[in-house]
């Protein structure tokens with residue numbers, strides 16, 4: 115008699131990729147879109163094909179250990195015993211900071227939390243940071259400075275949909291969050307979509323007004339628009355007096371940036387700056403949003419501060435249907451930056467140097483507060499210090515592919531090679547995993563429960579919908595297995611996601627990102643919970659600033675910011691600016707999406723967008739292989755002629771490996787506050803490739 119397998123039940127869940135966290139229904143590995151406020155039934159190509167990797171022959175199903183230079187299959191016990199023994203020996207010989215941990219904003223909140231606890235308690239190291247430092251850190255720092263708290267969008271996405279004017283600075287959602295473009299349709303239809311991008315992107319094509327500044331000049335542009343708004347009588351005096359501080363100092367600088375002067379620096383016509391100011395000021399409801407284009411700069415915190423200043427001068431933050439927000443990027447970009455995988459942070463968005471925070475979290479963890487290490491190095495500084503850089507000798511990576519995604523990637527790859535010991539937990543053999551001494555194969559999104567916090571600050575439950583293949587283990591179980599081998603009591607490292615979340619609720623209680631009232635039961639019941647949720651009977655906080663801002667005086671702060679421009683100027687040898695970013699078909703380092711046949715076919719290789727006149731001056735035709743060279747390295751990429759490009763700027767996506775890595779070029783100049791590297795601008799020259 116043949117056995118008929120019961121049909122897999124359909125499970126409502128969310129996409130494994132970006133922070134829009136589109137709602138989808140999974141039946142086995144089959145994906146269908148579903149109605150959810152962020153996607154309203156839409157999905158992008160990555161979402162539609164996201165089931166492919168679940169059954170892909172490329173996924174890892176057995177631990178791998180390097181033997182005589184080659185990765186070879188091993189048992190879990192052997193692999194975990196080896197990792198624990200090596201880490202313990204290094205710690206014994208060189209101290210706890212000789213072992214480092216690198217996390218990711220794609221990990222569920224439970225994983226981020228347990229990873230931070232594992233580093234501080236099981237390893238005792240201060241050396242932990244994560245890829246969100248490359249993503250959200252400048253917006254986070256600027257948000258904390260201005261508003262006293264960092265929640266990317268402090269209002270639900272419906273407020274964007276309801277706004278008549280939306281200004282998008284350095285964000286290209288038509289490629290990075292396609293279903294999001296529905297939410298700016300109202301603004302576009304009513305003549306109020308303003309897009310600030312050096313490239314004429316698919317998003318800029320939707321705009322009423324496209325401002326096309328020279329990369330790295332957003333501060334000047336925002337000052338010019340602020341200047342125009344004030345000069346034309348649009349300053350909201352009542353709001354500024356009642357709800358803010360610091361306008362006079364900010365204005366002292368903006369007063370010197372009249373639009374004609376700004377035009378000379380940015381290339382954006384003075385009339386267009388005035389038009390942007392008038393559009394924003396004339397709207398009933400206006401929203402200013404920033405993306406990585408404004409933020410990934412050596413002055414990214416100030417750049418976001420300049421856009422926030424504009425929003426504050428017009429009275430937007432905290433006013434009904436209006437506001438400022440940043441568009442968080444990774445699936446759990448928000449939750450992943452709140453619960454302790456950041457070098458200076460403890461769960462609940464607490465500071466690791468705050469004695470009260472240390473005491474609270476240590477009590478939850480059952481350890482002595484004095485045993486918790488202090489603050490560690492930021493992501494780039496950590497990677498730069500590895501091995502013979504004088505820092506940690508071993509690195510554990512969970513959820514990042516730094517060989518492709520870190521700035522100055524050639525140098526970082528060398529640092530990784532100089533480590534005594536590299537461990538990578540992943541479900542595919544990423545370029546970073548391929549260099550590891552031990553690779554631990556883990557479960558994927560659809561094979562485990564876990565929570566994520568989307569770009570709105572809404573906590574979501576992603577529910578298990580199918581069993582993992584034999585041989586793989588969850589990240590939580592890997593951490594538990596290692597912790598126990600390092601001498602920790604097993605109960606301190608639960609591997610059940612709900613048990614971890616229950617502990618996290620207590621650890622976050624009373625902190626800025628308070629999740630204590632969120633429960634799996636409430637999430638399963640479909641409650642819409644935006645943090646903070648300080649009690650189980652608390653409805654959550656969709657809009658953060660309606661009454662007051664999170665500073666002790668309740669007021670928002672203008673930032674006294676001035677234009678300074680990119681860290682690396684152009685010169686005769688490197689006369690062009692290169693900027694980097696994304697295309698629709700690939701996600702991040704491409705570790706996942708390059709293994710999905712439809713996506714690889716849509717975008718098979720690196721390219722460099724060049725203005726036809728610039729290309730011609732370099733003897734390059736459309737489709738020609740080119741070399742793009744910076745002070746740090748050279749990239750192979752095919753020329754793509756783009757008539758709307760700026761003459762002084764080329765663009766490369768960063769999704770491709772090997773010699774096609776855009777990050778061979780990028781400048782690791784760091785923002786002084788956020789420690790964000792300058793991914794969005796460096797000086798290059800173009801050459802014909804042989």
Ligand SMILES: Nc1nc2c(c(=O)[nH]1)N[C@H]1C(S)=C(S)[C@@H](COP(=O)(O)OP(=O)(O)OC[C@H]3O[C@@H](n4cnc5c(=O)[nH]c(N)nc54)[C@H](O)[C@@H]3O)O[C@H]1N2
Nearest residue numbers: 284285286290329330405406407443444695696698701702
């Ligand atoms: N398809 C796809 N979608 C993704 C991702 C992905 O890898 N692929 N990743 C997700 C993640 S983690 C993130 S962080 C988001 C990122 O989402 P976005 O911020 O939309 O993405 P980027 O392409 O990095 O940058 C946006 C734009 O910034 C512009 N830009 C460059 N320099 C400047 C500048 O100086 N000023 C201004 N104003 N603009 C500038 C670029 O031309 C680019 O069009 O996307 C998420 N969604």
Ligand SMILES: Nc1nc2c(c(=O)[nH]1)N[C@H]1C(S)=C(S)[C@@H](COP(=O)(O)OP(=O)(O)OC[C@H]3O[C@@H](n4cnc5c(=O)[nH]c(N)nc54)[C@H](O)[C@@H]3O)O[C@H]1N2
Nearest residue numbers: 245248249513514515519539540544694702703705768793
């Ligand atoms: N030049 C340039 N560089 C950039 C950027 C840019 O705009 N320009 N953007 C930066 C930004 S915003 C970001 S966010 C970073 C992202 O860059 P990366 O940090 O490299 O991000 P991913 O490529 O998503 O890598 C995630 C890895 O973790 C694995 N993974 C996914 N989920 C899990 C999980 O649950 N557990 C484990 N153990 N592994 C998992 C994936 O298979 C993949 O190999 O890149 C940054 N680099």
Ligand code: SF4
Nearest residue numbers: 129131132136158161
């Ligand atoms: S927009 Fe983001 S969340 Fe939605 S389907 Fe695409 S990658 Fe997934």
Ligand SMILES: [Mo]
Nearest residue numbers: 248249443444
């Ligand atoms: Mo990101």
